[in-house]
Amino acid sequence: MIRVAFKILLHDTAKYLALVMGIAFATLLISQQSAIFHSVMESSVRDIIDVTEADIWVMKPSVETVDQPDQMAELTVNRVRSTAGVEWAVAYYQAVAQLRTSTGQTKSVSLIGVDDSSLVGAPPTMLLGSLSDLRRPDAVIMDAAGFASIFPGTAPRTGDIVEIGQRRAEIVGISHTGPSWTGLPRVHTRRSLAVEFARETLNPVTYVLARSARGGSPEEVASVITQNTGLLAHSRAGFKARSQEWVLNYSGVAENFGITILMGVVIGVAIVGQTFYMFSVENLRQFAALKAIGVSNGRILGMISSQALFVSVVGYCLGIGVASLFFAVFSPQLTGGLRGMFMDPVIFVGTGVFIVFVTLLSCVISVRRVLTVDPAVVFRS
C-alpha cells in the first residue's frame, strides 16, 4: 500500500512541491542559521581554537572570557611548569596595539605574542611564508583578512614594513584563520617583540599555555594547577565553554539567532502542517473509500507517514544541499565575515532528525481527520 501512498502524493504535483519547498526552506533556515550561530560562537574563542598544541590555559582568577585577559607576572610560567602532571608550559601574550603603515594610515590590531623558543601559539595555517620566519628580527605574521583591510586591493604578500607601537615590524608571513569576535587584524609575533609593540615596561604574560603529561586528563591537571598556584586553570575545552557562556550572557547573539531559528521552525511547521492538512482533507474521500473497502486505520497511518517521511527527506536534502552550497562558496574565502564558517556535522544531522520528526508530527496531527472520517461518507454524494 506504500506504492498507493506515493501515487496519491506525487499525483498532486502542486501540493507535493509546496510540501517539499516548505520543508526545504525550513531546513535551509534552521541549518544555515544554526551553523552561522555556531561559527560566530567559534569566532568568539578564535584564540583558543587557533592554539592547537596546548590543552590547558592558565589565567588570573578574574578572567571570564578569552578576549578579556588580565596580566600576570612572567614568573607564573615557572609555577605552572613545576606542577605535577604538566609536560610543558609556555607564556602567551595578547594585547591591542596601534599599527601604522608607510603611508601613515593607522589601525588597531590584535597582537598575539607566542613563545619565543617553541613558537607555541603561532597560527595553524600559513598562506605565505613559514612559521620559522617569525624568528627573524622584527618579524610579524598577519592574517589574510587583516592584511586585506589594511592594504585594500593588494593581494596577500610578504615584505611590507609597518610600525606597531612606533616600532618597526616586517610582515614575513600571511596566515589564514576564521573571523574573530573583535574583527581586528591578527598579528602574531614572538612574545618578546609583542611586549615591545605594546609598549609594556614589565614583561607580562596574559596566559600560560600548558600541556598535560601523557595519561593525565587536562581537566584533572588543570584543577591541580588551580589548587597549587592560586591561579585559574581550565582545560582547552573548558575555557572554550566558559568563554562562550560569557559571550552568550553578555550579548544578544543567542536571542537573535534563536529568533531566526525559531522562525524557521514555525514557518516550516506552519507550511508543512497546513499543506499536509489540506492535502489529507482533499483526499479524505479517497481515504474513506479505502477504509470502506477494508484498509485499517493503522495501514492508512502507515501510508500517510510514509508520505510525510518521503517529502521530509526530499525537502531536507534540498534544503541542506543549498545550505551546504552556501558554506562551500563562502567558507574558503580569505576575507569577509563568512570566511571559515562551516556546518558542524551535529547541525547537519540534527537538522535532519528535527525536520523529519516535526514533519511526521505535523502530519500525524493533521491526519486525525482522515483517521476519524466515517467511511460511510463514501455513500454520500
Next chain:
Amino acid sequence: MHGVVCHQVAIEFSTGAGPIRVLKGVDFEAPAGQLTMLVGPSGCGKTTLISIIAGLLRGATGSVRVFGEEVTKLSGADLVPFRLANIGFIFQQYNLLSGLNAAENAAIPLVASGMPWPAALRRAGTLLSKLGLDQHLDKLPRQLSGGQQQRVAIARALVHEPRLLLCDEPTAALDGKSGQAVMGLLRELAVHPDRTAIVVTHDPRVYTYADRVAHMEDGLLTKVEDGTSAAHAGAH
C-alpha cells in the same frame, strides 16, 4: 441458505430537531446467487440499510446476519478485515483513487489483502478486459468517462471475488445508455451462485436486471417482487 438476513433493523439519528427514526424495523433478505435490488423514494433509508449491512454504520438494533455472521456484534477492529475479505463496494461517486490508473485502482482490494502488485495487476487487468477496458488499463480516472470509471469500480468491487456485493445507486451519475451498459455488465459478472448482490437504485428502467426487487418506503420494507414483474409494473 440466505446470504444476507436482516431482522427488525431499526436506527435513529440525532439531529438538531431531535432524534429521527430512519429505519423502523426492516425485515430484508438477499439470497446468494441472486441480484436483489433495493428500491424506493429518496430518503427512505436505502443507503442507511446497506451501510448497516456493510458494518460501516454502527448503532442499529435488530439482527443483521451476513453469511451467518452477526455483523452488529462484530467489533470495529474485526469489521475491517471482514469487509476486506467478504464485501465488494460500488458507489454512486465512483470513489476511485485519482493518482492510480485503472488497473491499479481495480487491484486495490487484492493488494490490501497482501497480494504482490504484479499478480494483483494481472488479475485486475483480466477483469477489466472483460469489462471492455483493455485499452484503458493505464489511464487515470480523470482520463476516463463516467461509464468507464464505474466499470473500473465494478472491477475493484469484484476482483477479490467477494461473497457480498453492495452497490449504492451505481447508475445514478450516468446517462441512460451508459447506465444500462453498466447494469448489463454488473449482471453478467456479479451474479454467481456463491455471491449475494444487492443494488440500491431508484431507477425503474434497470429493474429488468434484478432477480428480486425489494421496495422500501419511509424506513420500512413494503413489498418484494421478482425482477420481471417489477420491471413490468415500473414500465407503467
